[in-house]
Amino acid sequence: MATSLIVPLAYISVLVTSLAIFSRVYRRRKAAAVKSWEPWFPKHPARDTYISLVTASQPDPSSSTPNQVPLSILKSALLVRATADVKRIWRIRDDKMALASLHNRGLVGDDTMARFAAAEKELEAEIVDVVSEANTFRQGWGQMIFQTATEMAQAERTREVVLNIPRVKVMEDRKLAHRRKYVPGPAVSHAATPVNTPAKPNAAAAITMAAANAITPSRQSPAPSLPDVEASPAEIKSGGSSGASTPAK
Amino acid sequence: MPPGMGPPMQIPVNPAMQTLLDSLPHHPVPIFLANVQIPNSQPPQINTIAVCPEHKQSICEACGVDFNGLNYMHQFLRGAPDEAIPPPPNVQPPPQRAEMIKNMKEQGNTAFKEGKFPIAIQHYSKSADMALSRAPWELAAVSREETAIALCNRSAAFAIAGAWQNALADAEAVVALKRPWGKGHFRKARALLGLERLEDARQAIIDGLQFEPNDDVSPHFLHSSGSR
Numbered sequence: 022m023a024t025s026l027i028v029p030l031a032y033i034s035v036l037v038t039s040l041a042i043f044s045r046v047y048r049r050r051k052a053a054a055v056k057s058w059e060p061w062f063p064k065h066p067a068r069d070t071y072i073s074l075v076t077a078s079q080p081d082p083s084s085s086t087p088n089q090v091p092l093s094i095l096k097s098a099l100l101v102r103a104t105a106d107v108k109r110i111w112r113i114r115d116d117k118m119a120l121a122s123l124h125n126r127g128l129v130g131d132d133t134m135a136r137f138a139a140a141e142k143e144l145e146a147e148i149v150d151v152v153s154e155a156n157t158f159r160q161g162w163g164q165m166i167f168q169t170a171t172e173m174a175q176a177e178r179t180r181e182v183v184l185n186i187p188r189v190k191v192m193e194d195r196k197l198a199h200r201r202k203y204v205p206g207p208a209v210s211h212a213a214t215p216v217n218t219p220a221k222p223n224a225a226a227a228i229t230m231a232a233a234n235a236i237t238p239s240r241q242s243p244a245p246s247l248p249d250v251e252a253s254p255a256e257i258k259s260g261g262s263s264g265a266s267t268p269a270k
Numbered sequence: 271m272p273p274g275m276g277p278p279m280q281i282p283v284n285p286a287m288q289t290l291l292d293s294l295p296h297h298p299v300p301i302f303l304a305n306v307q308i309p310n311s312q313p314p315q316i317n318t319i320a321v322c323p324e325h326k327q328s329i330c331e332a333c334g335v336d337f338n339g340l341n342y343m344h345q346f347l348r349g350a351p352d353e354a355i356p357p358p359p360n361v362q363p364p365p366q367r368a369e370m371i372k373n374m375k376e377q378g379n380t381a382f383k384e385g386k387f388p389i390a391i392q393h394y395s396k397s398a399d400m401a402l403s404r405a406p407w408e409l410a411a412v413s414r415e416e417t418a419i420a421l422c423n424r425s426a427a428f429a430i431a432g433a434w435q436n437a438l439a440d441a442e443a444v445v446a447l448k449r450p451w452g453k454g455h456f457r458k459a460r461a462l463l464g465l466e467r468l469e470d471a472r473q474a475i476i477d478g479l480q481f482e483p484n485d486d487v488s489p490h491f492l493h494s495s496g497s498r
Contacts, residue, residue, distance in 0.1 A: 066299065070320075070340065073299045091318060092352045094303065097343035100356070104339070146291045158355065165358040172359045175410035179417060180402055182446045186421075190439040197435060197465060204466070 058132070061140030067105040068147065071098040071154075096158060103151050103170035104177065109144055111174075117141075300333055302326075317348065346405050356407035363408050371400050371416050378423060387431040394424035418448045425457040434464035452482030459491065 078090035120137055123129040152163035302323040308315045320337040322330040328337045347356075378393030401416035425440035441458035448454055455478025462471035475492045482488075 064297065066336065067339075068294075069297050069299045070301060070335075070337070072296055073301055076298075077301070090303065093347040093350065094318060094320065094340070094344060096355070097340050097347050100343050101339045142290060143294060146287050146294070149287060150291055159353060162355050165355075168358050168360075169356050169407045172408065172410045173406045176404075176406050176408075176413060179410065179414050179447060182443050183398065183402060183417060183421070186439045186443050189442055190435050193435040193438050193465075200466075 055139075058136050058139070060143075061136055062109060065105065065147075067098070067102040071095075071102045074098050092158075099151065099154060099158070100166070100170065100173065103155075103166050104173045106144070106147055106151060107167065107170045107174040110148075113137075113141060113144060299335060300324075301335070301337070318344065320344075343406065356405075359407065359409050363405070367400065367404060368412070368416075371397050371420075374400065375420060375423065378420075378427075382423070382427055387427050390427045391424055391431075394420045394427065398424070414447055418444050418451070418454070421447070422453055422457055425461065429457070429460050429464060432464070434461050437461035438465065450481045452478045452488065454478070455481070456488055456491070459488075 074090055074095055078095065116137065120129060120134065124134055148167070151166065155163040155166040300323050301320055303318050304321050304326060305316045305318055308317050319328060319341045321328050322333040322335050322337075324330075325332060328341055329335070347354075374393050374397035378390045378397060381387075381390035381393060398417050398420040401413045401420060404413050421440045422444045425437045425444065428434070428437035428440060438458065438461035441454060441461050444451070444454035445458055455474050459471040459474040459478070462468075462474060472492060475488050478488055
């Protein structure tokens with residue numbers, strides 16, 4: 022007889038069970054899709070270094086050795102981590118503008134935008150983490166650490182430009198040698214003859230050495246091609262016109 | 271790139287963010303702190319540097335670690351007491367360093383005027399080195415200016431001495447450091463002219479004129495180069 026209580030109860034339970042199963046399967050698929058995305062940044066070595074150092078410096082109750090990691094190392098690691106985060110902030114800002122315009126034109130899909138949004142959230146969480154870690158060293162440092170890190174990141178950019186100079190010089194040497202094969206100009210002797218720059222210039226001192234090596238050959242090259250060097254009056258630093266020192270042809 | 275960023279100071283840590291933080295992957299990094307003695311120091315000082323445990327290198331391809339940044343920063347923080355933190359960038363550093371850098375540059379200028387170009391180049395190089403080795407937490411714009419000026423003068427010295435590739439490399443660096451500066455482009459054009467690359471030299475002059483339209487040295491240079 023249909024008037025028993027079993028039928029509606031059975032109906033409701035079957036309904037609820039099927040909906041529960043469906044929702045669990047659907048959410049698991051969605052979560053798997055999220056996890057299968059490639060993260061925006063490959064990895065964050067500065068963060069890993071810092072966390073490894075902090076875990077290494079935790080006082081170990083089982084062992085008797087005291088804390089081996091000096092505080093200055095931890096602070097340096099935190100500063101390096103903050104600098105890496107500042108560089109990521111810059112990249113995210115640039116990428117955001119680029120991605121917005123690309124997305125407007127439809128060249129970039131929604132999953133890329135979702136990946137980017139996830140990366141932004143992670144970076145925010147990372148910044149908050151750095152600030153709180155900085156506050157554990159000294160109360161109030163968290164406010165300043167990102168200003169310090171910004172300055173450090175810019176200083177690193179300057180240093181990269183300067184350390185790139187020897188590489189540019191080697192490339193220019195190669196270009197000139199290549200050009201000389203096809204365009205033997207009268208300027209062959211007044212350009213610096215092949216200079217022996219050190220192979221791996223890594224310190225700025227090497228730039229000085231390269232400089233010293235570079236100009237000695239040209240000073241020794243035959244006189245008639247260098248009338249401009251000896252004859253011209255020394256230029257004042259404030260960039261006087263180089264009309265007087267153009268090489269004679 | 272905007273130079274400064276307001277740090278998100280007062281973000282409350284909500285549980286969602288906390289879980290996100292905990293879910294970020296962490297790969298433990300093999301690190302080993304070696305104590306090496308600094309050579310030529312009296313009394314002998316011990317320096318702690320971070321190296322990889324197996325090869326004892328600070329940059330190790332096999333282990334995939336790069337501790338140079340960490341060690342470089344540690345040089346500066348090593349002597350400080352435990353409570354010390356790097357000062358914020360708006361605190362002015364003592365001016366001795368700026369004085370020394372300027373003195374080096376002036377010495378370079380005097381050597382330049384006397385025609386002793388190798389010495390001038392050495393002085394300018396030293397000035398650039400000193401500008402680069404300031405403490406990293408100081409204002410970066412200052413060291414950038416000083417480096418740009420030193421490199422610009424060095425490029426001029428190279429150009430007069432005839433080492434055009436060096437002059438070009440230095441001028442490229444100056445332009446990369448300070449793009450809106452007309453003199454940097456002028457030096458680049460001068461070096462390119464020495465290398466017989468006339469079209470590139472004209473382009474460099476035009477770039478410079480974009481930033482400083484009131485310059486009157488550069489157009490003259492452009493005409494004299496165009497007459498060849």
